[in-house]
Amino acid sequence: MIALKNVTKIYGRGDDGRAALTDVDLDVGSGQIFGVIGASGAGKSTLIRLINLLERPTRGQVLVEGRDLTAMSPAELRAARRRIGMIFQHFNLLSSKTVAENIAFPLKLAGRSAGEIAPRVAELLARVGLADHARKYPAQLSGGQKQRVGIARALATSPGILLCDEATSALDPETTASILDLIADLNREMGLTVVLITHEMDVIRRVCDRVAVLDAGRAVEVGDVEQVLLHPTHPATRRMLADDEPISAEDIAVAHSRGETLLRLTFRGASAQDAVLGRIARETGVDYRILSGRAGVIRDVRYAQLTAALTGGDAAKARAGLEAAGVAVAEVTA
Numbered sequence: 001m002i003a004l005k006n007v008t009k010i011y012g013r014g015d016d017g018r019a020a021l022t023d024v025d026l027d028v029g030s031g032q033i034f035g036v037i038g039a040s041g042a043g044k045s046t047l048i049r050l051i052n053l054l055e056r057p058t059r060g061q062v063l064v065e066g067r068d069l070t071a072m073s074p075a076e077l078r079a080a081r082r083r084i085g086m087i088f089q090h091f092n093l094l095s096s097k098t099v100a101e102n103i104a105f106p107l108k109l110a111g112r113s114a115g116e117i118a119p120r121v122a123e124l125l126a127r128v129g130l131a132d133h134a135r136k137y138p139a140q141l142s143g144g145q146k147q148r149v150g151i152a153r154a155l156a157t158s159p160g161i162l163l164c165d166e167a168t169s170a171l172d173p174e175t176t177a178s179i180l181d182l183i184a185d186l187n188r189e190m191g192l193t194v195v196l197i198t199h200e201m202d203v204i205r206r207v208c209d210r211v212a213v214l215d216a217g218r219a220v221e222v223g224d225v226e227q228v229l230l231h232p233t234h235p236a237t238r239r240m241l242a243d244d245e246p247i248s249a250e251d252i253a254v255a256h257s258r259g260e261t262l263l264r265l266t267f268r269g270a271s272a273q274d275a276v277l278g279r280i281a282r283e284t285g286v287d288y289r290i291l292s293g294r295a296g297v298i299r300d301v302r303y304a305q306l307t308a309a310l311t312g313g314d315a316a317k318a319r320a321g322l323e324a325a326g327v328a329v330a331e332v333t334a
């Protein structure tokens with residue numbers, strides 16, 4: 001649906017040039033919610049703006065629905081952009097226009113008649129839960145309501161793709177959750193392909209199917225969201241998850257000096273619903289202490305992840321028993 005092929009973006013020229021993105025390859029499948037996460041300055045905004053060619057790549061190709069945007073004429077590009085909606089951190093609404101006029105704006109630009117526009121605007125207002133707010137101005141709305149207007153406006157011309165540029169970063173956690181749920185519902189209902197950028201892991205956890213981790217302009221880890229969040233391989237991903245999992249080198253050294261076996265245990269789906277750990281401890285005579293842990297939900301699937309130090313009993317049998325119960329087991333060595 002969307003493919004970035006070997007994309008490099010350099011701002012400035014010659015000796016002053018700075019690469020914001022280097023050799024990025026990404027594939028976003030049709031109907032996916034694809035998240036891009038990275039620290040400040042990693043290149044997230046640049047990346048999302050490449051997808052509708054608000055920024056041009058210095059090298060490489062941007063393919064949308066199989067067509068290379070970088071090779072299009074201005075008229076072709078205008079038409080292609082109507083298939084790509086975008087929402088923004090600060091909403092970017094027209095303050096002198098009402099909610100209904102904001103949503104009507106892209107339809108007017110696309111040359112639709114007043115007779116077509118009115119019912120479409122009413123339909124969009126109803127879908128985003130703002131049917132009673134058509135005549136209000138943006139200044140009269142809450143942040144969450146403004147973003148709902150942004151979403152309705154972005155979807156007015158029925159695009160197949162929605163780009164979300166830090167769309168929930170200005171919102172409180174509860175409003176963030178309601179906007180993400182709306183985006184996930186629209187994705188399911190319409191088969192909308194969504195690309196979102198964020199610096200918040202919770203956003204990725206709640207709605208994304210796949211995720212790319214950007215670090216200093218490079219896509220250092222890309223994959224299924226559960227795989228990347230529960231089994232990160234790149235130090236940048238681990239850093240971004242570190243707040244959740246504060247296990248230190250000292251913890252590891254102490255466990256090893258005591259002769260404990262240090263295991264990272266990942267329970268998900270069925271294995272997160274059963275009382276596995278106590279049963280295995282009783283069966284194998286192993287005792288354990290917990291060094292760190294977190295639990296929650298990734299895209300509606302419950303998970304728990306613990307780092308446990310095992311002592312006594314039959315550790316190998318305990319490990320085999322955990323694996324047989326569907327627990328992912330990895331030894332922590334460094």
Ligand SMILES: Nc1ncnc2c1ncn2[C@@H]1O[C@H](COP(=O)(O)OP(=O)(O)OP(=O)(O)O)[C@@H](O)[C@H]1O
Pocket residue numbers: 011012019020038039040041042043044045046047199
């Ligand atoms: N128009 C520009 N001209 C020059 N340099 C730019 C421009 N836009 C971004 N950059 C630089 O490119 C790098 C990546 O910026 P970008 O805004 O894409 O990162 P980001 O991950 O979105 O960061 P943030 O989360 O802080 O918005 C940064 O070093 C930034 O200073």
